Structure formats: C-alpha cells, structure tokens
Amino acid sequence: MKYKDMINNMTVEEKASLMSGKDFWQTMNIERLGINSIFLADGPHGIRKQAAAADHLGLNPSIEATCFPTAATVANSWNEELSQIMGEYLGEEAVAQKVNVLLGPGINMKRSPLAGRNFEYFSEDPYLAGKLAAGMIKGIQSHGISACVKHFAVNNQEERRMSIDTIVDERTLREIYLTAFEIAIKEGQSKTVMSAYNMLNGEYTNENTHLMREILRDEWNYEGVVVTDWGGSNDRVAGLIAGNELEMPTTAGETNKEIIEAIRSGKLKEEVLDECVDRLLELVFTTEEVFKKPAKNIDVQKHHQMAQIVAEESIVLLKNEDNILPLNKGKKVAVIGDFAKEARYQGAGSSIVNPTTLDNTLQSLNEFGIDSIGFEEGFDRYGKKSKKKIAKACDLAKDADIVLLYIGLDEVTEAEGLDRPGMVLPENQIELINALYEVNPNIVAVLSCGAAIEMAWVTKVKGLVHTYLSGQAGAKATLRILNGDVSPSGKLAETYPIRYEDTPAYYQFPGKEVSVEYREGPFIGYRYYDTANVNVLFPFGFGLSYTTFEYSDLKVTRAGATFTITNSGEVAAREAAQLYVGCTSDVIFRPKKELKGFTKVFLHPGESKEVTIPFDDKTFRYFNVKTNQWEIEEAEYDILVGASSVDIRLTEKLFVEGTEAELPYGREMLPSYFSGKTNNVSLEEFEALLGWKVPAAKWDQSKPLGYNDTIAQCQYAKGLFARFAFKAITFSHSFLWKIGKRSTANLIMMSVYHMPFRGMARMTGGMMNMPMLDGVLMIVNGQFYKGLRHVLRERKKMVKAAKR
Template sequence: MMKHQDLIGRMTLEEKASLMSGQNFWNTKAIERLGIPSIMLTDGPHGLRKQGGRADHLGLNKSLPATCYPTAATLANSWDKSLIYDVGKDIGKEARSEKVSVLLGPGLNIKRNPLCGRNFEYFSEDPYLTGELASEMVKGIQSNGISACPKHYAVNSQEHMRMTIDEIVDERSLREIYLTGFEKVVKESNPYTIMSSYNKVNGEFANENQYLANDILYSEWGFDGVVVTDWGGNNDRVAGLRAHNQLEMPSTNGITDKEIVNAINEGTLDESILNQAVDHLLSLIFKVHLDDKEPLQVDYNQHHNKAVEAARQSIVLLKNESNILPLKDGKRVAVIGDFAKNPRYQGAGSSLINPYKLSNSLDYLQGSKLNIVGYAQGYKRMGGKSSKLVQEATSLSKSAEVVLLFIGLDESTEAEGVDRNDLKIAHNQLELVESIIQVNDNVVVVLSGGGALELPFADKVKGIIHTYLSGQGGGEAVADILLGNCNPSGKLSETFPLHYSDVPSYSYYPGQQATSEHKEGLFIGYRYYETANVPVRYPFGYGLSYTTFEFSNLMIDKFTVSFDLTNTGEVAGAEIVQLYIEMLDSRIFRARKELKGFDKVYLDPGETKRVTLTLTKRDFSFFNPVINDWEVESGNYKIQIGSSIQEIHMEETVQMDGVSPSIFIKSEFPHYSIADVKQIPDSEFEKILGRRLPSKHWDSNKDLGMNDTINQAQYKNWIGKLFYNSIMFFHFFFKKIGRPLTANNVYFIINMPFRQVDRFTGGKVSKKNVETLLRWINR
C-alpha cells in the first residue's frame, strides 16, 4: 500500500517521471501545484560541502565555510562509537542550518587495496568495524531530522575506470566482506537514502542491479528509503527504475525523464513501478524538507573544539623508543617540514571542505614551553629536489635535542577519480629523513596521509605518530599529543604492509580495462596477513600509549564475554579492547581470525573497569551461497581478547553446534585453503565464482558505443587518438603549472562513458552529437 496514493493519483505521467531526476546539480524537482517541495542534497562526508556559486562534483569550485572534521579513515582509528556519533550530529546540524536535507555520506566501502585513491573517505579494511562506525555516523547525522546517505553501494573498490569497471567477486566474499557494512547500517541505523556506485558488479551496473537492490537491499534487509545514483552514475534509466533506483542526480534537463515516459507509453515499463518509486521519494521529501522547520544556530567554535577532540582520539602513536614522547618542557626542538606550518588535513574531490578555521602544529608548538630552536620547510611540497631546503633543515637539526619531522603525502596523491601509484612517501622527503638522521639521533616523524604507507626509515627514528588526515583542528591535536597534554589512544583500522608487493590484491589491482577480478576473495587486509603468516610493519588494531594496561579475569557465558581492564601506568589513558574469533580445525577455507567486538575504555591511573562485549550467532557464521543464508560450522572456537590482532592477552575456547559444511572444503581449494591468494589460477577462482570469467580486456576490434569510455578512443583511428590526446594535454598542462588537483580531475573525464556526455552537459552536447563523434572514431 502506497503512503501517497491520493497525491500520486493527481499527477500526470510526465510529472511523476520528472521527480525521478534532479532539478539542477543539487536539488530535486518541486511540483508547486501539488505542494511538493524541492529538497537539497549535498556532499559530506566529513563536513558540509555546500557550494554557494557554480556547482561541480569534484571540489573544483569553493564551498561555503564549514567545520572540516577528520576524514573517515582517521576517525576509524579512534574506534570510538560515541565520538563518531557526535561528529555526525555536528555535521548534520551544519547541514540543516544551511537547509540541506540529504548529506551524502558516510562512505563505507571496504579498503580492498591501499592504493585506492578514495580510501581516506572510508573507514577500514574490516567490514565489522566499518559497519559499527558507519552506523553511528548515520545515527548522528539523522538526529537532526535530515537524511544521511551511506555510499557507494556496492563493491566500489577503485577509482580507475570507476564508471564502467566490472567488479568480479564471488558470492561469499560479496556477503562477508563487501556487503556486511551496508547491512549493519541499514539494520542498525535506518538511513533514509543510500547512494549506488558507478561500477558494475558481476556484469550489471550497480544502480540497475536487481540482485543487489531488489533482492538484498529492499527484500532481505528491509530497506524502505530512497536509492540515489552517484552523480552521473545512471546507465539505463528504465533498468535503474526497475531496480529501485528512484532518484537520478544531477539534472539531465529532462533527457532521462522522457525515457521513462516513452517506456511506459510503449509498454516496456509498468507504470506501477514508477508509482512506487514516486511514493518512496515523496516519503523522503516530506520527512526531511526544511522550509517549514526551525532554523538551527551553529556554534562553530564549539564544533572546532569537537574537531580537535576527534583528531586527538584518532592520532596513532606507532613508535616511541626510549619514551622520547611526550616531550619535556624546555627541550630544544627543531621543527622540520612544510606540513608543520601548512597542514595536510583532508583529501581532494567531492569531499573537499572549505574549513571555518584551520590550525597548524608549528604555531601551537612555538607557544608551548618547549625551546623551539627554529623551523625549516625541508622539502618542496609537491616533490622535486632542493639542496638548499635540505641543507637548511639539516643545519637546524644539529642544534636540537629532538627533531620533529613532519612528512607525508601531498594533496595530489589522494583524490577522487585517481588511484595512488604506490605506497611510497615522495623521494625528496625520504632524502630529507636520511640527511637528518645522520646528524641527530632523536628524530620523531609526524606522518600525514589518508592511509597506509611504506616506512623504510621506521627502524632508524625514535618516534613515529600518524595523524592521518585530521581535519581543521589537527594542528592543535598533534601538538597536544607531542606535549603530553593528551595521551594517544588511536589504533590502526587497517594493516601497514612492509612493502606494497605484500598486499594480497597486488597482482589484480586495479582492474585496468573491462574487469577487476577479486581473486583474493575473503583474504583482505589482516585476514590475509594473519592466515598466510606474512610479516607486516604494523598490524591491524595496533597503537601505543603513554600508559600501560592489564587484562584479567576473562569469563564467557554463552554470547556474553566479560573481563577486567586495569590502567597500570601513571597517566590517564584509553585502551581499545578487541575481540577476535578463531575457529579451530575448520573444514572450510576461512580467515584465521576475525574481529567481532571492540570497545574504547577510559581509565585513570590504577583504575579497573569490568568490560562486557556481546556476541551473536552471526559472529560465528559463514555465508553459504547454496542455501543463500548464514551457517555456523560445528566445532571449537577461540574467543580472543587483545589490544591488536597480534597482541592477544587472554583466550578461551567455546564449542558451537551447527553444520558440517559440504561447500568451500579446503581440499578442493588448494590455494585458498592456505591463503596463497596472490596468484590464484583462473580455474580455482571460477570454482568459487560459479561461472567462467569474462574477458578482462577491451575488445579493440569492436566499435565504441555509448557505454565505452573516452579512454578507449586512444586505441581507435586518428580522430579517437586526437580526441583522447587533446584531453590528456590539459592533464599534463595543469600538472606543469602546479595545479595537480585539477590535473587529477581530468581523469574523471577520461574515464567517463560516452553516454554521460549529454547528461553531464544537460543536453548542450546532445546524444546525437555524441553518436556522430562515435561514428567518426569508429571509421
């Protein structure tokens, strides 16, 4: 039964179809004669990006000032659900104060590979942690009476070719890894909207994928909200509508509205499907439109303080040899590195926030009781050698007792639309590190960046802290950690490999042309390193403190796990306790252990608290595609309590009743059984996939069509090559003149399918024009 049946009955077919796409870049259409208002959707996810002038999706044009909170990758290191709820609540409040009804976030795709250019927007390599934290963010945002919009559903794992790439993933990995976070969010926090991803999943575009949307999202999980496309993410509008994709954004100036009307008039689309879609959209509009609601006043200073606190709780202390930190009053300290003065605090693209204010560490350190002997830039921010800068920094370092060396990734390396090339810090920065450790034994490295890095100097320096991308208050937060005003409590929500070649998807990532094969299957992040016994630089869940903790008195009563935690040090601090489950002697291939519980516990010196974590039957289960359901394998399971996946302090074995599986048997999968997944034979992957693999390459003999990309034009005739090279010229031009972010955004165009040209230009370049261009290219 539709909620708005009477209202829908008074609409013309054209009016109903018109509601299925935007009025402009950020707003839905209004129908004034029926009292249907327009609502505004705009970018998050770690702050409000509302553009006051010309609109775009890539962060090219400035937005209104807002609080820039730490990114999701940073917040995840806090493992603090209440903190993330509060951040979501603040962001939602700012959105509502600006009459924004739908905030596009959080992002909760799994970090399949550390090179993904958008990993800074995502929480973790682990689906359990991702789902728990994203659920709190959604609850916080929606506490303001607006909608969050978790994204990108689903399996959005790379930026390269993101609008056409076909993510080939087996059903078990899809359920256990890539959908678990979304399932938790839908069931635990009831988001009003969800954004579909650009990519295909097993041959079908996500926004028209009947299995993902109708079968799983709506029928199985009970989602009753609206699915909105990513901006420009529509392929076949009618197929999308059949798959519960109610809203296409941005506006196409009526192009796709006509496609819906024509399909109904021609009898290829039942009008009842359109009516149901309109009903869903109206429910959202009337729930979150803000024109008649009380305006909210935002205390931006209070929000800045929350941003500082969020950064403090999320910074990770990776090394503290000889207790070099915290720094003592009066210590002679040299501050080196451009990031100390000009912080790297967020990623680039649609999440680019115009911060209300911005702090830097240098100012706060100079105002402390340290004896700051000087500051040196040390390196060119965007790369390139400078002997003068290195010499200045090295000379200054000789006069200091401790060197604080601020290094990391620049703005061009982590952005929407382009993946990272490697896990390396720029060569000029590494050269600076080597020069300074030659003249000073007490070096503390302060890292900035949105994810994992190779750290070849880790054994040569005394201290390392990773700030990730800590938002507008990161400068204050970093200073507080270094000075001991705050005890670091962040822990890694992803694994740091020794080398990129150690990553399980190393051989398969990214998919270069037609497909991206997820041959590593379940073995993402720590699931691989732990099972295959591969050494890492820093394990999942790792992070140091200025105090120490003791675990004791473990008790397990069915699904309730409790134990004592004591602060045995001399300063107050927080420990992130982690619960892992390991099955003993499993018949099926599976990860050695999996995270299934956690809590962040704050303790004064000498204080003890009883910690209780609750499990469910699902926590012991694997997904069986044969019965399309979760099953528990009978046997013994270790319940492990630790401070990281490699630091287990207590464990106890419990027995679970269940089934004796007849699928995924180890003997039938020789590589998966030992997590030897970096060179999986096609035949073994096809066995868990249940079908033959499609070709991973473009067919260069085939004429280009509307679903092919501008990138592919380079392989056709001289017209195609000229068209491609003309666009690439601008990429190199912007790089040359020092605008790497704009250069990166050219890849959005290069990877765009031809079908999007008329829609993204609102018909200024018509479909007929595009078809003509394709005929020329295909000659």
C-alpha cells in the first residue's frame, strides 16, 4: 500500500468516514492528517458544478461552462484525436472550477433506440465507444484531474434503473457490454469508475464480486477508485468487499457505522477497508496537485470555437437529393421550425450544462450568406397541434426557393430517468412536413435529437442534415455545413431502423418489473441487422459528403490492413474509413461482421493517402464460456474496408491460427443464435444460452414491500395510505404534464416514482435514515400507526445523536 503509514495512524472510524461523501458533491476530509475533500461534478460534455445549494437533480443553476456536443454527437466524428482534444478542454475548465473528478464519459451501449439516456452515450458498438472514450479520458486527465467512466455496467434503460435486474449471458456481457469499459480503462487509464444503479444477474453491480473483483480488478488490473452512482449503494459492506470505495452522496455517517460494526463482528476484514482507503487517498492526493499551481482564466471564446469545431466534424448529412446542398448563393430561403428559434442543443438530467454563450440560428443567417425571406414557427415544440401555424408556414414556403426546416425531439422526450415512449417525431411536425411538401418540395430538414428515430417522412425532404445535440456552438456549425464552408464528415455511430418493430430488443425492452432479459445476445445494432438480413433506413457508419472518395490497394498482413484513400471529387473533406472483420466459419455463432478499427483522414481534391489500421488483441477474439476466457477460433477471416457497415469497398481474406479451445455451444440448442435472428428468442432457448433458469420477471404482489421495491409498487401495497400516495403521485405527474410543466413531471417519475424505498435514506443526505425507513415500510405494508410511531421515535434518536 502506498499510504500504509498514514492509514496505520487512522482510527477505524476515520477510515470508515472516508468511504462516503461529506455532502452531495465532496468527499470527507480529515484535517489532522492533511486529507482534504475533493469535488466531484457532472461533466460528460461540459462542467455542471452547482453554484449554490448543491443538488443532484439540478434544481439550482450551475456555474457557466462550455457546452460541448454530447457523446452521441461526438461519436459521429469517428475521430479519436478530436475526442481527446475536447477532453483537454473539459479538463482545463474542470481545473478552473476546482473540480477533482469529472463524472464522464458515459459509455453504455445503445441496446435500444428508446433508452432515455442514449444522447449521453457514444454508440451501439463497443469498439467505437471505447476508443473515443479512451481519447476523451486521456484529454481530461492530462490536466492532473480524474475522469470517471460510467455506468459500470449494463445500464441500458432508465425506467426502474435503480432496481432492475439485468439478465445477460456471460459472452454477451464480455463482448458487447464490457469491451468499451475495458478499452477505456486499459487505454484511457481512467482513475475513477462509476458503478451502475442496476443489478446484474441477481446482484447489484456495486456488490457484484464477479464484475468488480474478478473482471475489473483481477483481469484488467484496475487500481483506481470505484464510486457509486448517486444513491446507488444498496448493502454498503457488500459494496466495500467488492471493491467499491466511495459511496455518494453523504449518508450523514449512517453507513460509516455499518462498516465499523462489520469490522468488529468480523464480517469485514480491516485490511479490505485499508485497501479501499489507500486507493481513495491516491485519488485525493494526485488530483489536488494541480490546484497548488496559480489558477488560470479560461479563454471563453477559444473554448466556444472548439465546441463549434467538434460540432462541425460530428454533424451527419443523411440525404442530398439533386445536390440541394450546399445552398446556392442567391436562393431565397424560408426558415421554418421552432428549433431554429430556440435550439435543441443538449440532453436533460444530470448532464445539463449552463452554457457560456449560445449561438442562435435566426441571428446568424446573414453572417453565412443565407438569404432568408422570413421565419415561421410551424409547430409547437411540445406537440400541441395548430393548423394556424402550419398555414402560416406554408404561406411563407410558397415564396421560397428552398425551405430550411428545423425539426427534432424536445428536451423532455429525451431525459435521464425516463425512456422514450416511441421512435417517431411528434405528429404535429410530421403534419407540417406533409403540408410543406405540397406547396414546396425543395425541403432541407435539419434534425436535432440524441438518438435514432423513425423517418417515414424522409421521402418528403430532399436534404437531411442530422445535427444530433451539437452544443452551444451548434447553430453556426450547422450553417457552415449548409452553406458549404465545411463539407460534412460525420458518420452515424448507430443504425437507423425503418421501424421500431425491426429492432433486436423490441420484445424485451424495457424491463417493466423485476428484470429485463437480454435475449438478443450479442446481436445488437448493425450486428443484428447485417446478420439477420433486416433492411434499415440508414446503416451504421453512414454519412454523405460534398465530395467523393475512392478506396484502393488493400494489403493485409497479420499486423493490420493498409490501403489508399483518394479524394476523387472537387471539395476538400475528411473521410472516416472503417475496418470490419467477419469469421467465415459457422462453428461458433457470431455476427456477420464487427467493427475492429477506423481512421479519419483529411484530403484535398485529387489527393491520395495510404493509411494503416492495425489489428489488436480484440480483432479476432471471442469469449468462450467453457474456458471462461478470450479465445481465437482458427479460421479464415474476411477483412473488410468500407465507408459504412454496408458500403464495403475493399475485401481480403486472412487465415488466423486459433487457440484450439473447446467449442462453447451445441448448435441444436441455439438455432436463433446460429441464424442471427434473435429479436424474438424463446425463454427456453435463452435459458440454454445462459446455462441457468431465468428468475421470475414479475413482482410477487403477495409479499410485503421492502427496501429495494419502488414507490411505483405502492399501487399493490396493503396500506391504504401508500395506495393513496401512489395515486397522488400519478395524478401530480399527469397534471403537471398537461399544464406544460413537463420537466417537473419528468422529475417526479425519475426521483420519486421509480425510486426504491432505500433511496429515501441514500439520497436525502441524512434527513432520513434506515431505521426511519423501517417505519415508512410498516406504513406502506398496512401498519400505519405502528409505523408512524416508529418513524417519529427513530427521528428523535437521530436528532439527539446528531447533537451529540
């Protein structure tokens, strides 16, 4: 241990105190030993440090910071170097605000397009997500502070996220849901990891020794700190044994007592606590070094310009019929859509950034030479229908050469704590598109949202520019794409299916009660669509340019693939080339092909560059559940180089020697997996894949409610008061939604409706403790007066103890 002498000089009480927060955002300090508090702040795409009355829900304004594009946007850049540079800017701002640990990036997989937090995650592909995250982590940590990669692991839905049990087979877990973390931790050297709220195969992730000890610590040799998601601790001692050092936020000393009692009883060895303290001290002492230097002022304009550069390289051109883009000078343009007036530029929840400035489309049109004949709102942002708005928009469109239509999803549709109800645009926007098409078919749609949507209306637009959520400088970045100052080079980091029903997790998302079953196995995103031969609207890796590129001269060795890219058009531009690998053997079921590398190059017209994408330890591997380790199947492999997952330009074959491992599966038991058609796998076949029986997915309504049951389950409670409270909560949500207080309504669902009862103690900063919660549960389970007396008695005890 690095800090053995200091730890030996601590009391057990002092050691235990370091294992949970001092308040909502700071760790505990010990003055006599010179151990200071460190500050943790949200920050996947900008620093969210609360200015006053710090709260996790963001009810108070945060200090101004640069709002960069979200991870879902940055992923479309396919540029590791750009991600690292953005990380450097984030790290610089974190230091300026005295933030030791920046809580990001988030790298959970996009299992379903409806997951409410997809805007905050990179991709459906673990290799792409891991590489971009590793770059961002290196950038953040280059300033001496810590990034915090999250949420470890398989946190792929928001509904019931604090209690849902994720049922997933070991191979899928390793290949799909842990690979991005492996890359981020090994290559990015993240100093901090955040454990997820959910359970994994029956155990909360922060207590799961297989995940936290066997994989994270033993296999990946991770020596940093694991912090719980806020309020994500279930059994504090079990979490500590698993190696989850820091519990956030504060529990006002309650869980410290649990740790002390566990040591005294022998349930927890003191050396395990010492090990956790040692790792936390390393984080404290290494991240506070930078604050000993004189503080530097942030060049706000320089950071804003960097946000624009990231946005420009991440915006995706999806359609350009008749070369309607870039906009020709002198064309009369009608600007329509609420999102042109008020940009949708970031997500909602813990990642909300208070921007230093915010570019506005309507105020910037002249600057970019766009001849606007006027603006009409066209639709209500939150879906309310208005024939008058559509009529006024159509009147304007009639007089224009081109209609520039700004559409998308609103802030309350994509939000932390909630999953989206569907994949479609609001109906009032679709009605507007149809009406505009009748009066002027020259429509360029500018789409703003953080995840895939259905686009049955795409035939009604000639141009489609997807900005995703492009940050505070996104408006001008978009205009530079539209007018041709910049050739679009973004490519999709997720597949756009034709219909939601086509998605692999359609029948198994989200888990509504006890558990969610990942029956599709490793076949998510393009891995499913390609293997099962399902047509899609826009494939993974797709994006258009204002020029053309030719690929040639592929040479493949055991070390990697080398080829030449030529800009065969007339515009200088960047191209993201992608390397896929497919095993020609069918002895072990696998996706048809998988992304194993990528590179991005800038080329002037007529210029050629030879590029090499090296192979690594992940290029040919698969996880063998029989040997419980990574193996290589001896076979011939297709080496595929292309402009997207379906636009393959160059192919070669390579024979690779294997590790001669025992075959992991019997084909007759797993027909769906061997065919790749896994969107509706039977329970029996899924259990054959798992190797064990799936637990009941429904609540047992006959049992009394406990710590890990949610407020939503009060609808089944024995206590009349609990059932009344449930109805009051659902009524409040419905009422607030109807009167337009949608963010507050969402907050109720996130922080009350889906909250486990233990959250009352874990998330209230010591206002309620677990003994008081026992009384609450008595009330819920039908013992109102006994429970009320218990709550009051325990409250009195807690107040007296606090005074002592």
